[in-house]
Amino acid sequence: MAAGRKKKRKELFALGNEAVVEGALLAGCSFYGGYPITPSSEIMEVMAQRLPKNDNGVFLQMEDEIASMGAVIGASLAGCKAMTATSGPGFSLMQEHLGYACMVEAPLVLVNVMRGGPSTGLPTSPAQGDVQQARWGTHGDHSMIVLSASNVQECLEMTITAFNMAEKYRTPVVLLLDEITAHTREKITIPREDEYEVFNRVVPTMPPEWYKPFEETVRGVPPMPPIGSGYRFHVTGLTHDPNGFPTSRPEEVADLMERMFRKIDQFLPQVSLYEEYLCADADVCVVAYGSVARSAEYAVEQARERGVKAGLLKLKTLFPYPRAATEKVMGHARALVVPEMNMGQISREVKRVNNGRATVRALNRVDGQIITPSEILKAIMQV
Amino acid sequence: MKQGVNLERFEIRLSGLGGQGIITLGRVLGAGLALGHGYQVTQTQSYGPEARGGSSRCDLVVSSGKISYPKAQSLDLLVALSQEACNAYYSFLKPGGILVLETDLVRQPPTNLYLGLPFTEMAASKVGIVQAMNTIVLGAISYLLPFVEQRIMRSSLQSALPAKIRDVNTKAFNLGHREAKREFGEQPEIWKGKPEEREGSDI
Numbered sequence: 001m002a003a004g005r006k007k008k009r010k011e012l013f014a015l016g017n018e019a020v021v022e023g024a025l026l027a028g029c030s031f032y033g034g035y036p037i038t039p040s041s042e043i044m045e046v047m048a049q050r051l052p053k054n055d056n057g058v059f060l061q062m063e064d065e066i067a068s069m070g071a072v073i074g075a076s077l078a079g080c081k082a083m084t085a086t087s088g089p090g091f092s093l094m095q096e097h098l099g100y101a102c103m104v105e106a107p108l109v110l111v112n113v114m115r116g117g118p119s120t121g122l123p124t125s126p127a128q129g130d131v132q133q134a135r136w137g138t139h140g141d142h143s144m145i146v147l148s149a150s151n152v153q154e155c156l157e158m159t160i161t162a163f164n165m166a167e168k169y170r171t172p173v174v175l176l177l178d179e180i181t182a183h184t185r186e187k188i189t190i191p192r193e194d195e196y197e198v199f200n201r202v203v204p205t206m207p208p209e210w211y212k213p214f215e216e217t218v219r220g221v222p223p224m225p226p227i228g229s230g231y232r233f234h235v236t237g238l239t240h241d242p243n244g245f246p247t248s249r250p251e252e253v254a255d256l257m258e259r260m261f262r263k264i265d266q267f268l269p270q271v272s273l274y275e276e277y278l279c280a281d282a283d284v285c286v287v288a289y290g291s292v293a294r295s296a297e298y299a300v301e302q303a304r305e306r307g308v309k310a311g312l313l314k315l316k317t318l319f320p321y322p323r324a325a326t327e328k329v330m331g332h333a334r335a336l337v338v339p340e341m342n343m344g345q346i347s348r349e350v351k352r353v354n355n356g357r358a359t360v361r362a363l364n365r366v367d368g369q370i371i372t373p374s375e376i377l378k379a380i381m382q383v
Numbered sequence: 384m385k386q387g388v389n390l391e392r393f394e395i396r397l398s399g400l401g402g403q404g405i406i407t408l409g410r411v412l413g414a415g416l417a418l419g420h421g422y423q424v425t426q427t428q429s430y431g432p433e434a435r436g437g438s439s440r441c442d443l444v445v446s447s448g449k450i451s452y453p454k455a456q457s458l459d460l461l462v463a464l465s466q467e468a469c470n471a472y473y474s475f476l477k478p479g480g481i482l483v484l485e486t487d488l489v490r491q492p493p494t495n496l497y498l499g500l501p502f503t504e505m506a507a508s509k510v511g512i513v514q515a516m517n518t519i520v521l522g523a524i525s526y527l528l529p530f531v532e533q534r535i536m537r538s539s540l541q542s543a544l545p546a547k548i549r550d551v552n553t554k555a556f557n558l559g560h561r562e563a564k565r566e567f568g569e570q571p572e573i574w575k576g577k578p579e580e581r582e583g584s585d586i
Contacts, residue, residue, distance in 0.1 A: 013414040185426035187417035297451035
């Protein structure tokens with residue numbers, strides 16, 4: 001090979017779930033603990049094949065989803081980039097430990113491939129019913145990063161992004177897919193090493209006796225040593241002081257809570273990911289995410305052919321809700337259409353941001369079928 | 384890989400019974416079109432407990448450009464390997480779309496405009512393994528579709544299979560292609576691109 005010539009990118013014909021694994025391995029994931037459930041099972045299957053082949057890779061099948069999340073938090077504290085994947089009922093079981101991960105600030109990635117619910121629900125049909133649960137599912141006031149992906153290449157990219165955000169902000173990150181994205185096969189391109197960024201967590205550099213595990217820093221994110229590296233610290237789900245020990249002193253509690261919100265909120269522009277498609281002059285704008293965004297894209301093209309200036313705002317970050325992006329399209333769009341495979345979990349956010357300025361039309365479907373382009377087109381033409 | 388023909392949005396549905404290898408067929412066809420021929424392809428499938436023993440379905444959308452909506456809506460090609468599947472999906476065929484049938488299993492075709500071969504019987508008598516039926520179908524489809532090159536699809540098939548069944552599947556693929564050439568006659572008129580676009584096609 002001639003010098004300076006770049007290596008050819010590897011192409012695969014892969015499922016969305018398989019792309020998640022590719023992304024996780026590129027991001028440096030070294031621990032997977034989980035319990036299989038459709039439509040997320042392929043993530044676990046492929047992980048079981050691939051992860052043990054890595055030098056430091058550990059794959060664990062746990063007895064249930066509660067234990068899976070416990071294992072992932074443990075691995076994360078031990079210095080691994082750790083993840084798990086689940087769906088509907090499993091996601092409910094993981095909520096308790098998700099809160100624990102928020103409290104101890106353990107970076108981890110949780111992939112939830114949404115299927116119809118509540119409870120055992122619709123195995124295995126697509127839905128987007130876990131959006132607000134991903135944000136508010138665990139109890140107590142907390143900040144949460146929730147991402148989504150709409151096609152197979154994005155599954156790979158957003159998994160890398162999820163790991164990076166988790167490590168950067170020391171927080172659990174939820175990646176929401178739906179059954180269609182997870183079970184569609186498409187051509188994906190594995191990026192070369194110099195084409196994607198991997199963020200590794202910040203470890204303390206001070207002598208161990210000076211280290212305070214939950215101390216205030218400029219970014220709001222304290223450095224995190226792997227357990228066993230000489231830095232001793234206490235980890236608890238109780239509200240804790242900068243040394244990690246339980247406290248109920250109001251000023252210490254307030255400091256902790258405010259820092260845990262601030263560490264994400266102050267980076268809102270970096271965390272808010274979205275794509276605009278034909279938005280610049282749109283009269284009617286569709287706000288969509290996940291597989292529905294693909295239907296919406298098709299509908300927007302058809303509406304343009306019929307002379308309606310339509311556009312698409314595709315959300316890649318669902319929470320913190322990309323407020324600025326929505327406000328920008330509302331500047332010129334007189335109506336917003338929000339198609340979702342639930343009863344209106346993101347249209348609620350859109351309406352909150354909109355605050356009466358534009359017409360917001362929610363288009364909901366909860367019968368386990370994808371929203372078709374023609375349904376969205378009809379809504380665009382009506383408003 | 385250069386694309387032979389410029390495609391707008393070409394929709395294929397493969398349907399039949401669970402166990403016939405429909406999904407595998409779709410996966411190999413999809414991989415061949417995406418990796419071998421360089422098209423954009425999305426492949427989706429029916430997914431649920433009813434897929435085992437009941438009906439099975441696999442959709443492919445092929446395009447030269449980006450594919451927005453990943454599911455098939457109006458079909459250019461419907462392959463029905465059971466009567467039930469034929470009844471269920473015939474109405475999704477767009478006007479002028481091509482219907483390919485398993486003539487032993489679809490006793491009552493909904494129209495006289497179809498192309499058919501007894502794929503299962505061919506697999507049993509000529510290949511010796513009935514499971515190779517889906518590969519015969521792949522061979523036949525590779526003949527029908529003007530944007531598929533037999534050579535590329537065959538090597539894609541071979542790379543998707545473990546070594547011990549590679550030879551028998553190659554045989555089945557060639558059989559399907561040969562029989563389709565003989566029985567189906569000319570490639571369907573409506574799919575033929577402009578002559579210059581069809582250059583490089585060795586069929």
